[in-house]
Amino acid sequence: MDCGLPEPEEREWWAGCLTVRVEDSCFAVQRDFLARHSSYFQALFHSGMIESRRDEVHLRGGVRAKGFLIALSVCRGESPALDDPDQLVDAVECAAFLQVECLAQYLCEIVDSDNCLLLYQAASTFGLRVLFHGAALFLSDSFYDLGDVAEGAIPQDLVDYARSLPAASYVAIGTHTPSVERLHDSFRVVCHLDEQEGEWKHLTELPTACSTSMAGVAVLDNRLYIVGGVHGYRKDTVDGNFCYDPETGLWTALRGPLQPRHDFTLVGFNRRLYAVGGEFQQQLISATESYDAAKDEWTFVCHAPRPVASAACAVARRRMFVCFWRPPGTTDIFEYVPAGNAWRLETTMVRAQSYGHCMVAHRDHLYVMRNGPCDDFLRCLMECYSITTGQWTTLAGQYINSKGSLFTAAVRGDSAFTVKHMLTLEYAVTGDGWKPRRQMKGFPKSGSLWTCLLRLPRMGSVVPQLDADTEKEGKRSLPGTAEEQAEAV
Template structure:
């Protein structure tokens, strides 16, 4: 028997792929799929698969056996992919058969890490295939994420989608709200009697090519040297400064676009400004910053379900306004060492540790930002010395560990390329006089269209929010006033039947 082809997957002490039916060591189980035998730790399977966890705790005869055979519903290649993902690997799933096998295995064995991995790798090349496969096998989380991606990139994928996937899948995707670009102006708290025109949050009307009013910032909310992030489609503004003495704002504010309501939340335990903040898997992270004119390295995490801030491992060194990005569910932060060095560290929440990922040495004058697309990190900076109006960009691939210098983007005195946001295969850069959209390709960012800038002075932030199509969302109700759930259609227009364990 040969190992399934097309996968660069390694084996470790959790799993072995055998050629024959040999004896199984204690605490392990031998699983036969098609013509392949896999020897896997029981605990490993129970940690990552709801199917095996239920089987081993069922009390049935099979729960005590050290040899199992899976017939139908999962292929050897799909199982191999699942094992690799559960070990923390990033298998390159390129061939359509590999993707379908992975979705089928995720559904049959109920492997949550594999579902998350498939959601992470959705792109314009595989979106339609994963959308159909998720509908067919009833993988709801993947189905919804693929539908959202199609919704955002529909103009680019429309022709292919209409010729390859059922009409009901297209219709469902179009009922969703696309991600809209949102910009936030520079504002410090003032008395309510003053009409502060900068105290606004705007969204980009892409059809009109201009920014329009979305909501006003709360009076006591500061965006001056604050932390701004989006988590679970909610906008968070944390900290900031106010007043002549630049005192730190102790509270945080959260905007829910579905209700249009702002709420007040507690601020970090350590008051800070000029810190780095991002949202990831139910938590906000506040990294470094400045306290009383002193740079700090302390870091905190806010649990949105508990409403609590807790300290985490200090950053590798004191840092302010560091660029950050999330790629493939991994969190990366830039630490600049003047004049020419940028260390990129990854924070691993499960271990509460910082690890050095890579170091970039480039001549640069001031500041930079970082965004992610697929498994690439794009680090942008101004040119050195007198060439500061030229934006330079380097790309780091977290899978291959390779740096690539991207073609330079020349701009004029209207602003610098330092506020960028990624949606699908598009990068939007926002300046006070100009908003530009680029198409991200392997050769760099190609100009696509030009729109009006965010005409507010001072610092600005840009992010993505899914806004209701017709104002705040209200529950769907039937004729008797009862709420009605909207189900996920499969290729026949209804839910696929639940797959039963063999």
């Protein structure tokens, strides 16, 4: 949020400290800090009213002390644990009243099956539309687990709205090099899993210039990005880079990274794409770039800790993690921190003759798939790392790689999906491992696969009305159409 720069004669006042009184507590906070993070304070300080110049502001309604303290913590870049229901409600009320965008986003990112219904109803009550829609999407993804609980626990119009939203679909793409216009290749398709029928169906065809061989594939803001890749026996890097929007069903071309690369890691995080490492002219590289989709612009950021190719990555609790392996059996997990443009070593996993080649996140846990014993490379073992406690746990069970490709997985709600040529499996993610939930048909094409989650459009969303108490108290209302709801995300 851009609060603008004050005039030179006002800068001393602007940088001064303000006492904010909430209930019986007082907080000393810098004015510019409040203006950066809260639209409420930004408007107050620019209003020209007498209150804007006072050394103390008393927030008499709409905010509790615990909620304000949580907001300050999140605005400082911290990730407070919000396990108590009262804390969650206070945080929602504060985010809505003071219009603290980063707190609203934080609440969206900590939605899980334990707090989903509470946050959904609280967001409806206080008119926090981005959280309202985010919690509704999570409930849409989790009706298998939460549907029976939701009925009767929250108003029926909220249940109906969540049911009207499309659950995220499991999407798979085969590995292909560029084609030519005059040759129609029926294998160059993107497929989605129809869970009701238990089989894979056609979603779209790849652009002819698009390569998925050693490319970067990621989802950002519900758009599928395919960047780079190779063609030819010399593995020359291709120039074609594409974005698929499921809402329109159209592919658009976009600029490629400043550093040509293939076999790199592409991850959607913090409203940007990040391209990490890769290979160029038969050399591993550590160059890392950030892509701004609104500007169609790549910029270099801090180099990765060391050259790496095809590194596993995951985003958990607003944090981006990447695996870097060191032979013969060490996997270092680094976090990239955008605020400081720096890499930080999070943890190290040491397993004999093994490395992490796939990583997914569920809540505050990273699940790392690693190859099994050296004489059975196609069997995966799973390690679980808690970013909260810093502890590693080896989970029971083995997971079979698909023939010709390494393990691939995606997490939706409390489910994990994996696929190979013969079988697609859904697992229930629990505290002690992944438990098989159901199986469906395998991907109809052989070879290595890319997988991700996309929300495919569904017509006829029904937007619920606000609680009567919300309108009576004059709290901000939710948007009145499905389109406005979508814009809020």
